[in-house]
Amino acid sequence: MADEIKIGAYICQGCGIGDRVDTAQMAQVAQRDAKASIAREHEFLCNAEGVKMIQDDIDNEGVNRVAIVACSRRAKTEAFNFQNVAITRGNIREGVIWVRPDTDEARETTQDMADDYTRMAVAECKYIGVPDNSEEAQYNRTIMVVGGGISGMTAATEAAKAGYPVHLIEKTGALGGAAAKSWKRIPQKSPYRDLEDTGVAELISEIEASDKITVHLNSTLTKTSGAPGRFSADITTESGSTTTENFGAIIQASGYSEYDANQLPELGYGKSPNVVTQAELDAMALEANGGPIKTKDGKDINSVAFVQCAGQRSEKEGHLSYCSGHCCMSSVKQAMYFKDQNPAVDTNVIYTDLRMPGAGGEDFYRGGQEKGVTFTKGSVSEVVTSGSELEVKFKDLILNEDTSEKVDLVVLATGQVANSGLNIDEVGQDEPGEWQSNPESILNLSYRQGKDMPQLTKGFNDSHFICFPYETRRTGIYACGPVRRPMDMQQAIEDAAGATMKAIQAVENAGKGRAAHPRAGDLSYPIFRREGCTQCKRCTVECPFGAIDEDEQRFPQFNEARCRRCGTCMGACPVRVISFENYSVDSVGQQLKIVDIPDEFEEKPRILALACENDAYPALDMAAMNKVEYSAFVRIIPIRCLGSTNLIWITDALNSGYDGVVLMGCQKGENYQCHFVRGSEIAHVRMSKVDDTLQSLSLEPERVSVHEVAITDIERAPQIINEMAETIENIGMSPFKF
Amino acid sequence: MSNLNQAMVEKYRNSFLQEVQANVEEGDWVKMCMQCGVCAGSCPMGPYWEHPPQEIFMMIRAGKREEVLSSDSMWMCTSCYNCIARCPRGLPITHIMHGLAHYADRLGLAPKEQPTRKFANKFWDNLTKKGRVNELKLGLALYFMNGFFEGIKVALANQKLGLNMLKAKRMSIAEMFGGHGVKDSNGLHAILKKAREIELAKADEFKG
Ligand code: SF4
Ligand code: SF4
Numbered sequence A: 001m002a003d004e005i006k007i008g009a010y011i012c013q014g015c016g017i018g019d020r021v022d023t024a025q026m027a028q029v030a031q032r033d034a035k036a037s038i039a040r041e042h043e044f045l046c047n048a049e050g051v052k053m054i055q056d057d058i059d060n061e062g063v064n065r066v067a068i069v070a071c072s073r074r075a076k077t078e079a080f081n082f083q084n085v086a087i088t089r090g091n092i093r094e095g096v097i098w099v100r101p102d103t104d105e106a107r108e109t110t111q112d113m114a115d116d117y118t119r120m121a122v123a124e125c126k127y128i129g130v131p132d133n134s135e136e137a138q139y140n141r142t143i144m145v146v147g148g149g150i151s152g153m154t155a156a157t158e159a160a161k162a163g164y165p166v167h168l169i170e171k172t173g174a175l176g177g178a179a180a181k182s183w184k185r186i187p188q189k190s191p192y193r194d195l196e197d198t199g200v201a202e203l204i205s206e207i208e209a210s211d212k213i214t215v216h217l218n219s220t221l222t223k224t225s226g227a228p229g230r231f232s233a234d235i236t237t238e239s240g241s242t243t244t245e246n247f248g249a250i251i252q253a254s255g256y257s258e259y260d261a262n263q264l265p266e267l268g269y270g271k272s273p274n275v276v277t278q279a280e281l282d283a284m285a286l287e288a289n290g291g292p293i294k295t296k297d298g299k300d301i302n303s304v305a306f307v308q309c310a311g312q313r314s315e316k317e318g319h320l321s322y323c324s325g326h327c328c329m330s331s332v333k334q335a336m337y338f339k340d341q342n343p344a345v346d347t348n349v350i351y352t353d354l355r356m357p358g359a360g361g362e363d364f365y366r367g368g369q370e371k372g373v374t375f376t377k378g379s380v381s382e383v384v385t386s387g388s389e390l391e392v393k394f395k396d397l398i399l400n401e402d403t404s405e406k407v408d409l410v411v412l413a414t415g416q417v418a419n420s421g422l423n424i425d426e427v428g429q430d431e432p433g434e435w436q437s438n439p440e441s442i443l444n445l446s447y448r449q450g451k452d453m454p455q456l457t458k459g460f461n462d463s464h465f466i467c468f469p470y471e472t473r474r475t476g477i478y479a480c481g482p483v484r485r486p487m488d489m490q491q492a493i494e495d496a497a498g499a500t501m502k503a504i505q506a507v508e509n510a511g512k513g514r515a516a517h518p519r520a521g522d523l524s525y526p527i528f529r530r531e532g533c534t535q536c537k538r539c540t541v542e543c544p545f546g547a548i549d550e551d552e553q554r555f556p557q558f559n560e561a562r563c564r565r566c567g568t569c570m571g572a573c574p575v576r577v578i579s580f581e582n583y584s585v586d587s588v589g590q591q592l593k594i595v596d597i598p599d600e601f602e603e604k605p606r607i608l609a610l611a612c613e614n615d616a617y618p619a620l621d622m623a624a625m626n627k628v629e630y631s632a633f634v635r636i637i638p639i640r641c642l643g644s645t646n647l648i649w650i651t652d653a654l655n656s657g658y659d660g661v662v663l664m665g666c667q668k669g670e671n672y673q674c675h676f677v678r679g680s681e682i683a684h685v686r687m688s689k690v691d692d693t694l695q696s697l698s699l700e701p702e703r704v705s706v707h708e709v710a711i712t713d714i715e716r717a718p719q720i721i722n723e724m725a726e727t728i729e730n731i732g733m734s735p736f737k738f
Numbered sequence B: 001m002s003n004l005n006q007a008m009v010e011k012y013r014n015s016f017l018q019e020v021q022a023n024v025e026e027g028d029w030v031k032m033c034m035q036c037g038v039c040a041g042s043c044p045m046g047p048y049w050e051h052p053p054q055e056i057f058m059m060i061r062a063g064k065r066e067e068v069l070s071s072d073s074m075w076m077c078t079s080c081y082n083c084i085a086r087c088p089r090g091l092p093i094t095h096i097m098h099g100l101a102h103y104a105d106r107l108g109l110a111p112k113e114q115p116t117r118k119f120a121n122k123f124w125d126n127l128t129k130k131g132r133v134n135e136l137k138l139g140l141a142l143y144f145m146n147g148f149f150e151g152i153k154v155a156l157a158n159q160k161l162g163l164n165m166l167k168a169k170r171m172s173i174a175e176m177f178g179g180h181g182v183k184d185s186n187g188l189h190a191i192l193k194k195a196r197e198i199e200l201a202k203a204d205e206f207k208g
């Protein structure tokens, strides 16, 4: 915006603010210290009259930056929604009067707080603008679905029903995936007693009948590039012919492979043809087509033992450490194959913990029992395969004894291994200019960070497991089905519907140049000052979403539609050349600098708290609603993500005389809650280097602390602030006050 | 019935479970147990059982026919109904315990010296004679269950109780000589005979 900056500061007296602090003084501070052009008080700023007062200034006085000094930025967003001006908020209600006691003693420090937040709101205003529309934004409604199993087929039909064209890519020669190789499925409807058809045939005919879905069989992706709204994919058939299609969003439903039972010789696999996996039994059932299931050499089966958790939930070398979620139910289903056909067949499910998840799980378990399937809590040690009979040796965990059972068939409940492509942490990306397609990759992304979606743990694609199940680390690419966590058919169907909705959202947001979750609707994007860049690549490496590529000259290349606006790159950049129109190193840095730092003898320390806007800041707001008090010496600045913390903020704060700095981000690690997945984790690593800074300033390491705070930490977040205040009391004030 | 007793049972096959389902009162429910252990934890007699109900049900599934039927565990049940009230699967556990005890007794596998069993048999014999319980005779039979001298000791120890019962007219000396009964005791015996026949026929149907 070429216009001259004209800041209006508006100070509210409502909600008790006027009774507790001197708003006239705040107005004065806004103009005198922070250089607002206009400063007005209002007794009830969010009512129609107050809002009109602001709008009038925008219309008639040329105000283009509005600092609203009232309640939290999380409150009254609808009232304070002015078009084409930049807005900041000074949090006097939740940030000051609700967390401070109304006593004569506290009056002065409370006023100090209010004055500072006024200064900060105005200072921030000076450094932010209204984002222009991204010029990269493109609108493409077509959605690519990778994988033609139950998840992929469901995603395709759901998208088509919503009116979005779909290209469905399937590696093999037929749709259906694992579901098509099953005889029946676990019931999805009440009373959850009887097995149902897989539903594959209906889905296939629905796909065939749809004029919105194009199916590519025997096809894989040999290259995927671009960004939401402008993805381009090379679809290559087995015979080698390639077509290139453009997409708005991608759904990855590449499913799972069955765990390799050859790794379980102790359970008799490979030693006897009558030791089979669940998938193999389903194939046998398909062949029997409703008749009695026979052994591979054509004999009758009178007794079956199902061995649960075969090679799963085990820390043994080569085993899967996790539970695949569906196999207990699948064994009940398969025992019913026998019982429904001939109740005289003995079917015994040997389990250590029977897990029957979902609404119908418990009923289905009962259904199995009613049909005479027996369940034995035991752990199987060995399947002896000598002779034609199989002997399952196990410890009966209820009767506490080693025992065995002789059966005609043993079924191993082996687990699901995600088809997540390459582990990009291990297989690095080819250097720019040397990129080559990799047949083991699912997506073959041209992204600088690697060809497939990052994995979280155990080979599953990272998709915000705890809070936002479909949010992967590649914007506009959504994972569904067993590729992101183990699951059964019913869950995969629901998962596919969820991922489809996210893909549609991504298409629509990309078309308008808006950010996707969690800053949905944000129009800003990283602005990069190329001249200053030293090509250190930190931004490219640290971006949790792989949004940044490299151009021929090895400069970072931001893909705006792939960016989630977390600011991690901004925090990473040592030369600070990355910023957003509405968020920058300055927009925060200038706030912390404008805070009044009383000299050493006034005994008023200052604590800077940088709080994640997603969790820590709301937690502090809620603490305020509950009237939890905290130190009057803290000045809190909400930040997009702890990952956006640039070390310069810490250095500046310490240099300008803050006595302590508190950083609050989300939980990191395998069970992360960080909205930007890796932001908090990356920040923790970055902050581990803060000690050097402290040392060079001869300051105590306790002056900076980093915390993981959840939105529910209503008591703990204030406590963290108070603890820092105590620490300062113990170690004394910073010597850097001028 | 005799060959039923000989039935061969294979481990963890369903044969014994099926036998129980066919012959034991409420035996059909055994398969529905989910081994949560709530019954075992709820039973006030729990510490005195060798195998709590949960375990008995597992043993049935494991095909431990001898061990179950000769066990004195289910004879320990006092019919307090705690387990039934708590079983999340709604198993009529108390009834199954008595059903199992009864079945074991019928097969002659129940432990001979089990006191509950002895008392139950005496009670039954006493009751079926005239259709009414003869408290005096039942009491004496009980006292002398374990021999003459033992009986005298028990009788002396319970002297006061006996006298109080006499005073409260809960018991009468006249009971010694015949005692009261239903009007048509022949009819009663015919009913009981028929019932037994039906039951045995049912058991015979099951060939193990
Ligand atoms: S703001 Fe976040 S998502 Fe966007 S480029 Fe920077 S690090 Fe990546
Ligand atoms: S009814 Fe019998 S088995 Fe059940 S808790 Fe009472 S005594 Fe134990």
Ligand code: SF4
Binding pocket: B032, B033, B034, B035, B036, B037, B038, B039, B040, B053, B054, B057, B086, B087, B088, B089, B090, B091, B093
């Ligand atoms: S409480 Fe019921 S379900 Fe649980 S172990 Fe006992 S009988 Fe089985």
